[in-house]
Amino acid sequence: MRADARKNRDHVLAVAGAAVAEHGVDVSLRDIARRADVGLATLLRHFPTREALLEALLHTSFEELTAKADALETSASPEDALVSWLRDCVGWTTEYRGVTVLMAAAIEDTESALHASCVTLRAAGARLLTRAQAVDAARGDIDGTDLFALIAALAWLGDQPSLASRAGHLFDVVAGAILTGAAAGSAVDGGATEGSP
CATH class of the missing domain: 1.10.10.60 (Homeodomain-like)
Structure with a gap:
């Protein structure tokens, strides 16, 4: 070029x-x-296309979140890595209102310009989830697709003016529900303040 x-x-x-x-x-x-x-x-x-523009716009962020997952796999406990990455993903998705709707659709649409990036991002989260599940720090009845859906749900909350002030608290509730036992309290405590993911 x-x-x-x-x-x-x-x-x-x-x-x-x-x-x-x-x-x-x-x-x-x-x-x-x-x-x-x-x-x-x-x-x-x-x-x-709109998706081609968004893919170009979001590509660096997708790469950064994937790299962050890779780094957290070796630098943090399984539960801390999962919650930290989840918090970063939710925080990022709230920067661009509506992006999670496109991402959820792109996962299923192999023709979408966003498909490959979304699949890679979901796989990165799934690896962190599997790692936490392997040490019984995360519940075993969810998978990477569920985690991706929870990111979308939490981002949607942040997009709603009437609920945005509750987003941080609800992030902690959801993260606590993903984790098990002592891991739930230790990884979620001291995370986001209310109103920020």
Whole structure:
């Protein structure tokens, strides 16, 4: 890609990131193009679909969350690793209102531009969950798909103005329900303050 084309693409992504953070994933592509001071055709040349734009926008975050899971596997207890990663995922998804709806759909849609990233992210969480289950620190009747669904549910809470102040407390409730015995109290205590995941 030519330097000027890359600069234009990066500019569109920066503008799109701000627009999605402000208005959610359903923000108009035409509005993003207008804000970026480019024509809609130019935006569509770089990103032919909304999902392609979102995948490019979110790709770095997906990679960072996957790398964080890898690092936590060797640097933290199974229960602390799981809760820390879960907290980071929920916190990230609340930055972009509505992204969890797209992610949940992309898991099942192999044609989605978000499919591969979402599958990789779900697998990273599943590894942390399996590791905690192996030492009886997490309940054994849930799997990576359930964990992915819980992230979506907790992110949805954070998207609701009337419930956002309860999001931190409800995160602790859910995390405590995933973990078992002493692990539940030790990993959840001292985590988020009320209102933040």
